Amino acid sequence: GAGVSQSPSNKVTEKGKDVELRCDPISGHTALYWYRQSLGQGLEFLIYFQGNSAPDKSGLPSDRFSAERTGGSVSTLTIQRTQQEDSAVYLCASSLAGLTFYEQYFGPGTRLTVT
Amino acid sequence: AQRVTQPEKLLSVFKGAPVELKCNYSYSGSPELFWYVQYSRQRLQLLLRHISRESIKGFTADLNKGETSFHLKKPFAQEEDSAMYYCALINGNEKLTFGTGTRLTIIP
Known part of the structure; x- marks a missing residue:
């Protein structure tokens, strides 16, 4: 069956703009996770959803980051006022x-570049 | 706080030679440990988990609680083993903590 999908695959944005990243989990999977992979660093946990609720938001790096999940399926990760260090x-x-x-x-990832 | 350390960023091994990818962890509880692999242009995927005590693609990993290590080993490297390998630890809150990864290159 279909795996986890993410969109867009690549996103280039200007510093200060907001971006939305989308994740479509495997059908029937109740748990959903967001990670960030920065150059030269490992994978960094951001947030975890069980159903629509997020028991663990401890990894969100700042209040510019937020995520939601609706209907126990699709999730969006929003980064407001993007900074260059958000590139990952x-x-x-x-x-x-x-x-x-x-x-x-895991999904294929979204490569975000903040210029 | 839990932490996973992979001391080698890059590792090159000749085909047919033994491979060992090092992983050390720090965690106060009883850990569950995993190895994930990412082949070129493919998604990150689970290679093996310590609780299964399995051998996948010839790889094994033994949890050594005394040394807090979970090294990944294979007796004879193959060219298709070239990939990025991540060691990871999970706690009761389902948060996977990854190491920084080791890029393994098998030299033909």
């Missing part, structure tokens, strides 16, 4: 449930 690959993953032994399936 943003990865979304989903899993069957928020339990540790369920594998997380």
